[in-house]
Amino acid sequence: MLPGLFWLMALMVLPCLLIFGLIFFERGIYGGIDWSAMTLENIRRAFDPLYAVILWDSFRIAGLATAIALLVGYPAAYAISKAPEKAQTALLFLAILPFWTNYLIRTYAWIVLLNPAGLINTALASIGLGPWPLLYNEFAVVLGLVYNYTPFVILAIFAALQRLDPSYAEASRDLGATAATTFWRITLPLTAPGVAAGAVFVFVLSIGNFITPDLLGGGKFQMAGNLIYDQFLTARDWPFGATLSAGLIIIMLILLFAQALFSRRAMGER
Amino acid sequence: MRIPTLVKGLAAAAILAVSATAALAEKIVVSNWDGYMPKDIAEKFKAATGIDLEVSVHATNEEIMGKVTASGGQGYDVLFVSSPFAEALNKMGLLAPIDAAKIPNLKNLYPEATQLKHDPGNTFSVPYTWGTTGLCYRSDLVKSEPDSWASLLNPADDVKGKTTMLATDRWLMAPAFLLAGKSVNTTEQADLDAARDQLIATKKTLLAYDDTTFYSKLVSGEASLVEAWDGWCNYGIASKPEIKYVIPKEGSDLWVDTMVITKAAANPEGAAKFIDFIMNADNGKWMVENIMYKSPNKAAMDALDPAMLKQYPNMAIAPAELLKFEQLRDLGDGMKAFSKTVSEIMAAK
Numbered sequence: 047m048l049p050g051l052f053w054l055m056a057l058m059v060l061p062c063l064l065i066f067g068l069i070f071f072e073r074g075i076y077g078g079i080d081w082s083a084m085t086l087e088n089i090r091r092a093f094d095p096l097y098a099v100i101l102w103d104s105f106r107i108a109g110l111a112t113a114i115a116l117l118v119g120y121p122a123a124y125a126i127s128k129a130p131e132k133a134q135t136a137l138l139f140l141a142i143l144p145f146w147t148n149y150l151i152r153t154y155a156w157i158v159l160l161n162p163a164g165l166i167n168t169a170l171a172s173i174g175l176g177p178w179p180l181l182y183n184e185f186a187v188v189l190g191l192v193y194n195y196t197p198f199v200i201l202a203i204f205a206a207l208q209r210l211d212p213s214y215a216e217a218s219r220d221l222g223a224t225a226a227t228t229f230w231r232i233t234l235p236l237t238a239p240g241v242a243a244g245a246v247f248v249f250v251l252s253i254g255n256f257i258t259p260d261l262l263g264g265g266k267f268q269m270a271g272n273l274i275y276d277q278f279l280t281a282r283d284w285p286f287g288a289t290l291s292a293g294l295i296i297i298m299l300i301l302l303f304a305q306a307l308f309s310r311r312a313m314g315e316r
Numbered sequence: 317m318r319i320p321t322l323v324k325g326l327a328a329a330a331i332l333a334v335s336a337t338a339a340l341a342e343k344i345v346v347s348n349w350d351g352y353m354p355k356d357i358a359e360k361f362k363a364a365t366g367i368d369l370e371v372s373v374h375a376t377n378e379e380i381m382g383k384v385t386a387s388g389g390q391g392y393d394v395l396f397v398s399s400p401f402a403e404a405l406n407k408m409g410l411l412a413p414i415d416a417a418k419i420p421n422l423k424n425l426y427p428e429a430t431q432l433k434h435d436p437g438n439t440f441s442v443p444y445t446w447g448t449t450g451l452c453y454r455s456d457l458v459k460s461e462p463d464s465w466a467s468l469l470n471p472a473d474d475v476k477g478k479t480t481m482l483a484t485d486r487w488l489m490a491p492a493f494l495l496a497g498k499s500v501n502t503t504e505q506a507d508l509d510a511a512r513d514q515l516i517a518t519k520k521t522l523l524a525y526d527d528t529t530f531y532s533k534l535v536s537g538e539a540s541l542v543e544a545w546d547g548w549c550n551y552g553i554a555s556k557p558e559i560k561y562v563i564p565k566e567g568s569d570l571w572v573d574t575m576v577i578t579k580a581a582a583n584p585e586g587a588a589k590f591i592d593f594i595m596n597a598d599n600g601k602w603m604v605e606n607i608m609y610k611s612p613n614k615a616a617m618d619a620l621d622p623a624m625l626k627q628y629p630n631m632a633i634a635p636a637e638l639l640k641f642e643q644l645r646d647l648g649d650g651m652k653a654f655s656k657t658v659s660e661i662m663a664a665k
Contacts, residue, residue, distance in 0.1 A: 078402040264524025268662035281655035
């Protein structure tokens with residue numbers, strides 16, 4: 047417990063406190079931080095409707111990515127859990143195999159696939175279709191996020207399916223429920239905590255992602271991650287970047303809290 | 317128990333003594349963009365001066381700014397940064413003055429390179445490279461040759477969806493300012509608003525914002541007209557001669573990358589020797605031939621093979637021509653309004 051607490055303090059609580067501390071100062075004229083006076087100016091600036099619009103857009107794109115990742119990830123996890131035990135290890139290994147390659151390289155690989163002269167459009171052209179605009183649009187951004195984060199969903203849901211006692215489903219079938227009814231009324235509700243955990247993974251990581259919108263979106267999509275990145279690095283306005291980060295952290299904490307409550311309730315119902 | 321303690325103490329003393337001798341060997345630390353000077357620069361510099369050179373790498377101006385402002389410049393002797401950043405570092409009091417007597421090779425600079433607006437007389441910075449920002453295009457893919465920023469910002473139908481703009485905020489905004497006849501350093505709200513409206517309209521016609529691969533998009537034909545730094549357009553020209561570079565009639569900015577010495581430098585003498593070394597004709601020539609930027613170093617430019625100037629016409633732009641363009645300057649307090657405008661453009665659909 048104690049070492050865990052120490053790491054949590056050092057790697058999580060302290061950095062967050064540093065961010066929260068910066069909120070109350072202003073950017074120096076030439077960048078850096080002006081420590082001479084405290085102010086609420088950054089908070090006032092952060093409430094500009096512009097940032098609400100950017101945040102809403104990020105939520106929309108991250109939400110879409112989350113939904114698709116769940117739709118892809120659940121069947122995959124379900125199939126893996128039904129596979130013979132020996133195959134399971136191999137299949138899970140395959141699911142996480144992409145993580146052995148650097149994130150940037152995997153993202154660039156999508157550019158090679160999706161660009162107008164890329165593999166997919168070349169293949170389409172050979173059967174008389176296309177070229178389709180697959181790159182530098184919202185489709186590409188969502189695709190990139192889904193591709194990168196679906197393995198987390200698979201792992202989270204697989205873990206939930208593993209913990210599920212098969213006798214529940216057997217009892218349901220014994221009592222005359224169809225396979226579909228059993229899935230909808232027994233399996234899915236009992237694995238809801240795994241679904242929620244996977245969803246939170248994808249959503250939180252997508253919101254903070256700035257590389258995928260930059261590379262696959264052609265820089266045309268400003269997500270919360272890009273906005274914060276730009277404030278810290280391009281505008282060199284650390285205090286304002288910290289303010290925006292703090293806002294995002296608070297919203298994420300509320301979401302995580304909601305997810306925890308939801309999971310606890312789902313467990314309680316069992 | 318005593319003996320081991322004594323042994324430990326002796327060992328510690330011995331280590332101290334060794335590191336003290338090591339410290340006697342002179343050393344400097346230089347931070348530069350990766351690949352922006354010859355790979356064997358450390359060996360060459362050591363052979364010429366006997367000073368050890370440690371090269372540290374930064375990916376962007378902002379990255380080294382962050383490191384240096386956080387540490388007060390501690391741990392670095394020489395930095396390579398773009399001129400607005402040199403200016404900001406100097407205003408924050410983090411730079412040492414340049415002592416011309418210790419850098420005799422300053423005489424290699426074009427006279428124009430000593431009159432740069434961010435630092436006339438090279439009091440705190442020495443220019444390393446300079447150039448323009450303009451239009452780089454496929455002469456075989458565009459119907460009419462571009463000659464104005466309007467060709468990019470209000471593109472003709474044949475290039476719509478096949479253009480890119482630079483993503484870095486200052487160069488993202490500059491074309492709109494130049495087209496409207498404004499200063500590239502304006503922070504007037506009316507100018508920002510007008511540029512925002514123009515650039516939001518332009519955004520719908522863009523293939524992408526791209527700082528790093530725009531020239532390969534030209535080579536592959538994905539793009540036919542892009543906003544580019546002249547040196548980077550040369551990378552495209554090198555693999556596809558149909559690619560051309562033009563400075564729009566409304567003008568360009570003049571960008572300058574510089575070398576500065578930190579006030580906290582542990583070895584200011586060595587730092588001056590290093591800048592002097594970089595300023596010799598050989599190292600300057602290496603930069604032009606390999607990085608394909610123009611050099612403010614006359615000795616280096618004179619040493620070039622004239623065939624190179626022919627293949628890459630933008631390298632032959634005369635220093636007097638360059639000086640006609642306005643340099644990007646640090647925006648100071650105007651940065652907040654400026655960066656909000658950039659966010660507005662980025663958030664627009």
